[in-house]
Amino acid sequence: MTTRYRRMQWMTALGVTTTLALGACGGGGESSTSDDSIVIGISLPLTGDFSEPGKGVQRGYEAWAKITNENGGLLGRQVELKILDDQSNADRVVADYEQLIGQDQVDLVVGPFSTRLVVPAARVAEEYGMLFVEPAGAAKEVFEQGFKNLFYAAPAVANDHYNHLADYLLALPEDQRPKTAAYAAMDDPFAQGTAYGLKEKLEAAGIRTLVNEVYPPNTTDFGSIAAKIAASKADIVVGGSQYQDGVNLIVALQQLQYQPKLAAFSTAPTNPEFAAAIGNKTEGILSPTGYAQDAPYPSNQEFVQKYTAQFGSAPEEDEANAYTTGQVVAAAVTAVGCAEQGECQQKLVDWVRNNTVETVVGPLSWDETGKPKGAHMIQQWLGGEIKIVLPANAKEADLVYPKPAW
């Protein structure tokens, strides 16, 4: 209660200050926004818990602004970023967006990093009627708040990561389809979400679940879980994993010489150290991925090339999601032909709601809650390399099913 009371006080104080400031400015020159550039306000966790991914997101936004300006800017105007540090603090993020929108009069805002900060930030943007595209905030709760201006700029939320794989499996001829499945997921909303998204779809199609294990995040011994899965002789195994748990589970399954027709694990197989960690026995392992540097989407090559030139290393998923956010906003601004507070914002929101945007992670479109309608690409380990195999329009190789022995 205290914090809410204090925040109210804070906001009142801020409101008064803003009003005074505006009054003082009156008909005078319109401070920083009077020059011709489009100012985009962002609050990011540059220090504190989320500082690592926060800086990644910052690099993504900076790369987007630089590339956009090199290509002539938006509506013929240059793009300028105004970035504040919220110290990974949900109270600070609210104050930051209040300041950016109310006091600094930025033309557009885009989202911060992590669900915990996206939700309070989106609430402020909603109050001011601003378009709010965000690069991180994949959890279910984000889309249950009734936000009307929010859009998540990534291919899919956790539960939809495996959609392409589900479509592929269900499209197989009846006699080749798997009949049984085993699932093991970490007790974590993201990791479980990926595995259970696939589980629901396969169960609905009549593929029986033989094993459904949930393990605590600190589990280090996967012998017994692997024994259950191996004994069930399920046709396919799906792991809702982060990194080390995925590695441990795969090694434990290999120790028991379990040879499924398909093995899919989230996150772990896309890690650069994965192959060495399991002794290079990677053949046929599948993994969903939200971003791939070699994905063939038109703008992606430019992004990877220019990003690498700017920062000295290739972009990862955080950077790509921030860049995608910029692309979505840019597409809306270009189509609608305006970028300022007021009525323009609603037009931008309507445009994003009703259109598909080409981005570095593929074409994106959204449902009425702002949840992306896409799915993650599926990658498979083939001949010692991880390659995109689904969807068909982005693939580098054909999916191998049943998978070879590992």
Add this chain to the structure above:
Amino acid sequence: MPSGALLFQSVILGLLLGGLYALLAAGLTLYFGIMRVVMIAHSAFLILAAYLAWWSHSRLGVDPLLSMIVTVPLFFGCGVLLQRLLLARLRPVTLTMMSVLLTFAIAVTIEGLLGYAFTGTQRRIQLGYGSASFGLFGARIAVVKLIAFGLAAVALLTLYLLMKKTTFGWALRATIQHRDAARLVGIETERIAGYGFGIGLATAAVGGTALALDTTIYPSLHWHWIGPLMAIIVVGGLGSVPGAAMAAMVLGLAQSLLQIPLGTTWAQTIFYLALFATLAFRPQGFFGGRLAQRF
């Protein structure tokens, strides 16, 4: 109803796990026997040894088993110094309680230093034979798990022979049984206690290496181990090495089998249920352990 093959596989996994628990609990019960010290830092030393094994493999390219040539004597020395310089200074009246605080501090220090040196990233030794296994009546036995079990068996057997067949072992057991009487017959109990502590810590070096072969390690992992190990030594009878070994095998097996119906999360509770039952119905432990009664 689980199939026979799954039950048999789980029994094998349980026995392999129990062997590791037995070795890890042996050191812990030894400290209590010698000094009535509750050594919270035992599992922190375990993780330290695991990190040293990982480090020597990934940075120096040495087989993790060879790291024991350094870690076992090193930990023995640490144990002697720890007992002589720190624990021996605690006042006998409050020894048990104060030793909890002191060793807790040591555990946190080790965890902090590990995090500082190696970061909080989870590590796993990448062995060429990591996923190798062989068949036994339809079940699979992983080579690394068998090596870990073998290490535990050899270390426990050595400990047993040391305690039963050597003059030092007799002196150590006499010190455990009755310190004043031992002193009366001319045993230098202070020195013996120091060496006993060193041996306890040396088992942590062997156990940590065995642990590192087949699991992920991270600095705060020791909190995950100390609970089950404490439960094992109470069930086995405080101070009794054979009791701890028996309890470890039984509980390891029970945990492995309970995972079939209950899942990973709930199977862990067997340790605490066993601890609770022991304290409620048979506080001196189920497998020997005369000490608890006098305590």
